Amino acid sequence: MIPYGRQSISQQDVDAVVAILESDYLTQGPAVPRFEQAVADRVGAAHGVAVNSATSALHIACAALDIGAGDLLWTSPITFVASANCARYLGADVDFVDIDPDTFNMCPEALAAKLERAKAAGRLPKIIVPVHMGGQSTAAKEIADLVRPYGIRIIEDASHAIGGSYLGQPVGSCRYSDITIFSFHPVKIITTAEGGMALTNDAELAARMERLRSHGITRDPAHMTHEPDGPWYYQQIELGWNYRMTEMQAALGISQLSHLTEFVDRRNALASRYDTLLLDLPVYLPGRLKSAYSAFHLYIIRLKDKTRHRAVFGALRERGIGVNLHYIPVHLQPYYRNLGFNDGDFPLAEDYYKRAISIPLFHGLDDLQQDKVVAAISAALT
Incomplete structure (x- = not known):
């Protein structure tokens, strides 16, 4: 995994x-x-x-x-x-x-x-x-x-x-x-x-x-x-x-x-490589502010076809890719629903949740592992 x-x-x-x-x-x-x-x-x-x-x-x-x-x-x-x-x-x-x-x-x-x-x-x-x-x-x-x-x-x-x-x-x-x-x-x-x-x-x-x-x-x-x-x-x-x-x-x-610059630069290099490798797949890539340099804690893709969200997520896990979802909208948690929040309150956040998948990104990820991740995403989508 x-x-x-x-x-x-x-x-x-x-x-x-x-x-x-x-x-x-x-x-x-x-x-x-x-x-x-x-x-x-x-x-x-x-x-x-x-x-x-x-x-x-x-x-x-x-x-x-x-x-x-x-x-x-x-x-x-x-x-x-x-x-x-x-x-x-x-x-x-x-x-x-x-x-x-x-x-x-x-x-x-x-x-x-x-x-x-x-x-x-x-x-x-x-x-x-x-x-x-x-x-x-x-x-x-x-x-x-x-x-x-x-x-x-x-x-x-x-x-x-x-x-x-x-x-x-x-x-x-x-x-x-x-x-x-x-x-x-x-x-x-x-x-x-x-x-x-x-x-x-x-x-x-x-x-x-x-x-x-x-x-x-x-x-x-x-x-x-x-x-x-x-x-x-x-x-x-x-x-x-x-x-x-x-x-x-x-x-x-x-x-x-003492390794912070090295860690963040490697994460950005991996993120740029994902941008290239995933470009032709039916996913939305994470945006960036032109005025900012991201620390890239997470690389989050969003599926263009949200009806396949659960299936693609499950297929990636089955292929040994430890994907996750960051995050379930807070207002939809039971505790906050009990405070009066409901579905439809924040539609863009809710749409994000129905499409988002966090794929592997960390300093120690190597190019071969990243290629395996991209191949698994491609297979899951097709």
Whole structure:
């Protein structure tokens, strides 16, 4: 079976983790802040806050921006459920903005129209979460220009997109957002086994997210309500969670980060080769923004004949091609249906779901394996 994605682990990565296991610290040591600084420096952000998953990063980002009961968050329906759940954890409501069918990202035109309707109804969102689907940047400047006049805060869910760029700036610089989120799950561009990070240029947001990832506790006298009793003293000043990243994860992340350019360039080379090999087949290929360089976490084809979707997907699995589907529209999940969402609410997202197949793409995929994938797709379609 050729999987749709997998990690690339080198001896350098193994040695980095072993060095931590032989050191004095397994958690809350020097490796995590080194990893935070390395990622922040790489993408041009002022601060990085490492946590145990991108879901945790989304959660503390929403909490730091004070979303809660009575507030509203908008995101894309084509994403993993965490992009929406982060608001629900805090009691806020969720709605969605339909996608651009070429990039699979939040559509700026749909967003503009929805903002006008929301303004008229007096129900604007507090936070918007555009998703960099498959590693392709959102139209971030266009989105920011639309929402900032309303005072809406922006969290970029760039879980798929570390190593990508937009308008000449690395994804994660937070030029067009308050906070950007990365994921380091094993199938992502780089991995810490599990893990995530929130990036921001706002020192206060960074400090708050650091507290929230560790029970809401501070040891900084400047943030305490009264003078410390002694050098041992700490205060819990708000309700937080235990979302800390371990030293082993951070060491792996530092090592992996040194290969980021290599990983992303190889993914792009494979994607360009797919573009050529699949050109004459009855599928739609993934679009790209001219202003962006995709990290290509995923390569997603869409069948021109959606009536064959299930059959083609099954035929590929039978031929040893570990295809997947990213994602089922969030509003069609039973939990969100119970909140009032229905079929037909976001027709472009729903049409995408009836056609989309994620085919294998990862750094270690070689040309012979890729040829096998293309041959299987051709056979399944014909």
